[in-house]
Amino acid sequence: MHSAANAQGDLPAADAPTADAATADAAPTAAEDFDEQLDALSAETLRGRGGLKWAITQPGELAAWIAEMDVPMAPPISAALHRSIDDGAVGYLPPAAAEAFAGAVARFEAEKFGWNVDPDAVVPQADVLAALELAVRRLLPPGGKLILPTPAYMPFLSLPPLWGIEVLTVGLLPDPEASGGYRLDLDGIDAAFAAGGALLVLCNPYNPVGKVFGRGELAALTEVVDRHGGQVFADEIWAPLVYPGNSHVPYASTSAAAAEHTITAVSASKAWNLPGLKTAAAIVTGTAGRAAVGELGDFAAHGAALPGLVANTAAFNQGGPWLRHTLRYLDGNRNLLAQRLAGLAGVGFRRPDATYLAWLDLRAFSAPDGTVRGTPIGAYLRERAGIVAVDGTDCGAPGFLRLNFAMPRPLLAELADRLATALDDLPRTA
Ligand SMILES: Cc1ncc(COP(=O)(O)O)c(C=O)c1O
Structure with missing residues (x-):
């Protein structure tokens, strides 16, 4: 088996993939296509897609909470699923x-x-x-x-x-x-x-x-x-x-x-x-x-x-080629966020070494119980800026925010702008 994936040092498949999968694997989405497709997705399109992350948001809100990504599905996975559904393989596990x-x-x-x-x-x-x-x-x-x-x-x-x-x-x-x-x-x-x-x-x-x-x-x-x-x-x-x-x-x-x-x-x-x-x-x-x-x-x-x-x-x-595209894109998002957060005085942030989650220390803006004007800081940012993220209290750390940055980069840039404006309005507590 000599797929493009192997030529790129990808993993060999133990169970020989069928011709469909090999074809899908041999033509991984080009980096530019991957980026273009993802960059072009609007919040409205994502809301219409049916994933939980966007489904619970209102028009105008940006979904950065549960750990789902907005990326398109990897072609070899899509091909394998289609083939298996066409074969009627939906029974118990053989x-x-x-x-x-x-x-x-x-x-x-x-x-x-x-x-x-x-x-x-x-x-x-x-x-x-x-x-x-x-x-x-x-x-x-x-x-x-x-x-x-x-x-x-x-x-x-x-x-x-x-x-x-x-x-x-x-x-x-x-x-x-x-x-x-x-x-x-x-x-x-x-x-x-x-x-x-x-x-x-x-x-x-x-x-x-x-x-x-x-x-x-x-x-x-x-x-x-x-x-x-x-x-x-x-x-x-x-x-x-x-x-x-x-x-x-x-x-x-x-x-x-x-x-x-x-x-x-x-x-x-x-x-x-x-x-x-x-x-x-x-x-x-x-x-x-x-x-x-x-x-x-x-x-x-x-x-x-x-x-x-x-x-x-x-x-x-x-899935190696697709994973490389994803990681490259996420790395760009990670860097964009780091750059934007570096300009926000009072925000504690270290670029994550892994994951697409950013862990923001916002204790300089919140009370010791993690609230701002009586509201948990996560809920405050949703109301004020339309940013739907995870309040640190739910992770056991009041005053922090967990932000999922696996979204189209233009939306992430918009999110960073909104965060800056919302935090700018707040007095520092520390
Ligand atoms: C650390 C960690 N463990 C488990 C899960 C959930 O995985 P699963 O849906 O496979 O239970 C997540 C989802 O975000 C996670 O971040």
Whole structure:
């Protein structure tokens, strides 16, 4: 198989792609076409498209909240889905599709991050949160608590209590080696394990702060976890979206000890924008995880959708060229935002090393509880400027704002203008 994707150093497909997929892959959308298509999308067009991010907005508002992108679908994914729907492949999950998916995940991890994953360790899931539920329900001993570094992806804070699980939050600390960056509070995590914590959620790369963890920090974490016989849920859904100059290191790849106490979750849903297709993989590398999956039998993969597996397999096998276009475009947006925010006195911001989320420290404009004139700053910016973003309080950090910049660049420029005007109107509180 000699597709253009391979010629560009892309991943070889284990299951030989059909002629359609090879054709789609051989003609990736040219960079200019990709940019032009995306730049040309108006808010009205996006509102009419049906994705959740824009669907809840009113005319005049700009959607920068939930983690969806406005990019067009990758041609190899679209081709694979069309082919599979035309074949009527919408039944329960057949073993061949699960095997192709596991092979694609294993190959992607090996080629991209140097992590050799046994395809037998790859368990299809309905989504990453289903994998979290698997880890919580099966790895936590009775009464065991979840340890969660904060700020955090919002459902990590809100879902476990609904399952009857107590969450011990441990705030990130400023990183002395990266201005405006963060590091794990290892002493705080140690104390949380001592206080009954049994399963740590590690988001790597980190939503919302955009951090990519280095080997040293991960090794130090492994020591803490092992000291307490703890377990880790490593959420690596953002791993393909790392900007040049940074590298993702899968946590479970760092040592035998880390692999032994970890369930890793991966998916194509963020990087190729497929969250509605309900598919992720739990990579189960430890004894406890393997036993849990063994006990569950077929139910371990319950909820994973065949079309989602087809799309994820195409993404991991053939989505390289499209991912490069996306990352390049996002990098341009990241730089535009950094440039514009640098001119706004009082706004704390560090360019994320990964993800398309910007984490803005707006505490200089808000009260200690994160409000402005009695309204949470996120809601204030929506009312005042039509910017629909995530209020930091929902991530456990009042006075911050999580802003999704995966939108057409002209809309992002407009958003930056509106933010500047809205903040300009506010007295500084610090
Ligand atoms: C860190 C993180 N984990 C999980 C998810 C949700 O993934 P899924 O839809 O596969 O459950 C998201 C979505 O934004 C996320 O940012």
